[in-house]
Structure formats: C-alpha cells, structure tokens
Amino acid sequence: MISSRTCRGCGSSELTRVLDLGRVPAADLFPPADSPVSPDESAHPSAMDLCGDCGLAQLADDDTVADEPRGVEPRALREQAADAVDRVAAAGLLDGSTVREFGSPHGGTWLPLLADRGFAVVDGEAPADVVLDCFGIMHEPDQRAAFAARAAAVAPGGVLLLQYQPLGSIVAQRQWTALRHGHFGYYTLTALLRLLADAGMEPVRAFEFDLYGGTVLLAVRHSGAAPAHRQAGADVDADVERILRDERAARLTEPEGLRPLADAPREQARALRDWAERTAAGGATVAAYGAASRAVALFALAGLDRTTMSCIADASPTKQGRRMPGTDVPIVAPEALEATTGPVFLTLPDLHDEITEAYPALRGRLVTEGRLS
Secondary structure, three states, X not given: OEXXXXXXXXXXXXXXXXXXXXXXXXXXXXXXXXXXXXXXXXXXXXXXXXXXXXXXXXXXXXXXXXXXXXXXXXXXXXXXXHHHHHHHHHOOOOOXXXXXXXXXXXXXXXXXXXXXXXXXXXXXXXXXXXXXXXXXXXXXXOHHHHHHHHHHHEEEEEEEEXXXXXXXXXXXXXXXXXXXXXXXXXXXXXXXXXXXXHOOEEEEEEEEEOHHHOEEEEEEEEOOOHHHHHOOOOOOOHHHHHHHHHHHHHOOOXXXXXXXXXXXXXXXXXXXXXXXXXXXXXXXXXXXEOOOHHHHHHHHHHOOOOOOOOOEEOOOOOOOOEEOOOOOOEEEOHHHHXXXXXXXXXXXXXXXXXXXXXXXXXXXXXXXXXXXX
C-alpha cells in the first residue's frame, strides 16, 4: 500500500479528510469480460486529504497496483497539445534546442510537436531547455521528490511546462471522479507555488484551456530566471495573480472550500442508476461510451450491471473484451453501438464531437451527466 500519513508535498501531519468514496474497485484494473465479478474487486479505499500547511489535496492511500490497459489518446487532447505549444511559442518561452518529457501512464506525447520546431530529445537524465509534463506529475506518490526531479531536468535558463487539471475546476463542476487510484496530487496554483519554491522554481506564465472543464499549463523557470524574462517585456503575472485571487475567494486550500465534492459521488451515482433503470424499463437498450479510469468508481457506486447498462464502448483495442471493474458491464468496440438505437451515456464529454464525427449513428443519442434527469 502507498500510504500518506503525512503530506505528500511538505511532510506535515495536518491532514483533513475532504472526500471519501469508501471502498471501490481499482481504477486501472479491467478484468476479462468472462471473469466472475468478485467482492474483492471493490475493496480498495479511495479518499482525498487536504494538507492544512501547504494546501495540497492528495490521494490518502493506494493499495492497488497500476495495470491499466493503454488507451487511445482522444483528438481533444491532441488538438489542445498543439494549441498549447503554439501559445507557449508565441509567448517567447520556447528557447533552446533540447527537450525532455516526463510522460503520463495514460499515454500521449508532446515530443513530436517540439521536434517539428527543431528540438532534439535529450538522452537519459541530461537536463533539457524545455521539459514537458502533461498530466504526469500527479501520478507520483512522493510529490516533493517529483518536483525536485522536474527541476533537476531543466537546464539553466530553460523552462518546465507543467499541465494539470486545477482543483478549482474539479470543485466547481463537482468532478469527484478525478479522484482515483494512482493519482496522488490535485493541484491549486497556491499549493503548486509551495511545491515549486521548495524545488527552487517559480512560475512565469499560466495558460488556460477548456479541456476537461478547465486545464492549466504553467510555464516555470528556475528561481531568479523569471525576472530576466519579465524584463524582456512579456506579461507574466496577470493570469497567475488572477488564478491565485480566485483560489483565495473559493477557499480552495481549506476544507470548507472543498465541501461541494462531499455529496457529489452518491448523488451522481444515484442519478446514473435511476436514469439507466428508468430507461431500460421503458424498453430501450442502454449503453455507454468511454471505459476510462475516471468512470470506474461511478459505475461501481451506481451498482450498474448488464441488465441496466448493456455495454460500454471504448476505442482502445486493449480494453475491448474486458469489463468495467466491480461490474459485469462488458467493454466493446465503438462499432457495436451502431447496431443499437438506445441512448449512450458519455463518460467523457470532451469526446463528444470526435465520437459523433466518427460514428454518425450516435448523433443525438449521447447523454452526459448533466442530462440524466
């Protein structure tokens, strides 16, 4: 078990439980579709703690072993990555000639985008002028050590591009499914400033995107290097300061500010179950799209089975032929949904346009969490 009795970022023991899902399936272990469902599958505690000293929200414990089948990177992520690199370049932050990437277990890479701009990937552990981390650092149990490793990878005068889903977006949209095994850090910019400062780094610029209901790309330099960049005339503080003000107003480093998450799991699980049962009782064949790790706890807490949710489609061949953990709902190829006519619950709203373009038969059939009533 990867346990955190002290803060993963600063080592403080001042931890407060702010979200508790109880015992749920491992978020990344998808059993074969023909295997029996065992109660042991849904026996893994999942909870979020908040540090009273540095403000880092974090996964409390993790007794699972990472084993998620490789997914297919959605078009929305690829398009956002290209947009992000364009915006960073326009801000004058892509100096130098070398690049290094700390990857995410979920796949995807920005290296080709940098290669197209003339950057060469460094070998081994050598520092680079541009260091990339897109949703990668959250997977590190020791957050303090992870930030130190990223700092060490940045060459003098270089930049770290750190992309994350901000805690403010998670709370505002009650995205409790962001909490899952293997994801150890949930960041406010306020908490990131402490983690970065401890690693000898400071932010230069923040870029915001609509992905996942709100995503931030933070450009970071070694402490003392950022002022030199400011003298070059770039506006580096406005977005950072605004985000910090918004976080203070929302009290995101206090337990009270995270209270909207507390009741969301049971409410959303009940809404999904009621919708699926009601729709199936009306004679429709109910299905879903997106066998993502963030959907695992939702399906389990909703108590879904194939009598109410016939299947869930996913584009990843490595997930097809498996089932959702803790349920008997099989994972099928997207083409299987074209043979049905019922509604399809979409677990990842960002996929909507890509799915309807690839599978026109699903147009008008996709239902998101906000439309379950």
